[in-house]
Amino acid sequence: MEENRINVVVPKDYNGKPIEVVLRQGVAPELVPEKAPKLIKKSGSIDAPFRWLEKRIDTIDQKKCNIAVSRRMMSIHLSIDEENFYSHEITGLLELSEEVKRLKINGSEWDRNELARILAISKRFFCDENEFAQIIQALESTEIQSKRNSNNTKNNRSRENRSSESIEINTPESFKLVIPVLQGYEKKKITVSIYVNLTTSQYTNDFEAKFVLLSEDVYRYIDEVRDKLIDEQVGLLRNLAPKVPIIEI
Numbered sequence: 001m002e003e004n005r006i007n008v009v010v011p012k013d014y015n016g017k018p019i020e021v022v023l024r025q026g027v028a029p030e031l032v033p034e035k036a037p038k039l040i041k042k043s044g045s046i047d048a049p050f051r052w053l054e055k056r057i058d059t060i061d062q063k064k065c066n067i068a069v070s071r072r073m074m075s076i077h078l079s080i081d082e083e084n085f086y087s088h089e090i091t092g093l094l095e096l097s098e099e100v101k102r103l104k105i106n107g108s109e110w111d112r113n114e115l116a117r118i119l120a121i122s123k124r125f126f127c128d129e130n131e132f133a134q135i136i137q138a139l140e141s142t143e144i145q146s147k148r149n150s151n152n153t154k155n156n157r158s159r160e161n162r163s164s165e166s167i168e169i170n171t172p173e174s175f176k177l178v179i180p181v182l183q184g185y186e187k188k189k190i191t192v193s194i195y196v197n198l199t200t201s202q203y204t205n206d207f208e209a210k211f212v213l214l215s216e217d218v219y220r221y222i223d224e225v226r227d228k229l230i231d232e233q234v235g236l237l238r239n240l241a242p243k244v245p246i247i248e249i
Contacts, residue, residue: 040088045184046229048092049078050236062243069234069248074226076233094229099125099179105192105218109210116140127176127189138171171196171211181221190217 008021042048049067053060060080068077074094081087103118104110110118116139119132126132174193181188195212234246 037086039086040090042089043091043093046074046076046092046094046233047236049076049090050092050233050240052078052090053237053240057241062241065241065244067234067237067244067246069230069246071226071230071248074222074230076230076237078237092233094226095183097180097183097185099177100181100218103192103213105213105215107213109197109212111210112139115211115213122177125177125179127178131172131175135172135175141170181218182225185225188217188221190215190221 006021006023008019010019042052044051064081064083066079066082068079069075070077076092078090078092079087080089099122101107103122116136119139120136123129123132171194174191176189176191178187178189180186181190192213192215195214197210197212199208199210237244238246
């Protein structure tokens with residue numbers, strides 16, 4: 001039998017009563033390192049804050065939350081437990097559709113070949129197949145023609161060179177598409193205008209053309225629905241969580 005020895009120290013005023021000593025054997029469990037709380041940061045469609053709150057309204061302290069609304073950024077941002085470093089954040093967004101982004105409508109420039117390529121794979125969005133064929137053919141055959149005519153005049157003080165240039169670009173001025181303007185919303189028929197920016201090459205005297213797709217219909221649609229959709233969500237949030245402050249930024 002294995003003998004275990006221990007030292008027991010009793011107080012000076014010990015009265016002689018039996019003292020129970022408990023000896024535990026085995027290996028103590030390892031301490032689990034303390035982990036930081038799981039941080040929740042989610043973003044989704046414009047109704048994401050409301051959808052999150054309606055399922056968890058009974059689990060939060062409304063006075064420690066806030067909602068920030070940005071009409072310029074088309075967003076609604078919900079912050080839960082705002083004073084906590086690990087506060088949760090849910091953001092709802094109105095975003096341009098993938099079709100608008102891919103075509104860079106009201107965005108950056110295209111060169112001719114790139115524009116012809118992206119429109120060629122977007123045939124399904126065109127309202128009229130004849131219009132589609134016309135614009136593709138025009139882009140593929142477009143040439144920037146520069147015609148210079150020089151006239152020299154000479155007098156007793158100077159020699160003057162006069163030149164004239166004409167440029168011909170045969171792309172259509174506009175075309176029509178049926179695409180969603182905002183992600184997740186219905187398709188709209190929009191008119192897209194083609195603008196051409198001409199610059200002179202820094203290496204030669206030749207002209208370079210860049211094409212920009214612009215649509216007033218896209219701007220108009222966003223102006224019409226942005227405030228309506230945001231106000232609808234703000235009303236739902238206010239009714240669901242009346243103690244949460246809503247701030248316009």
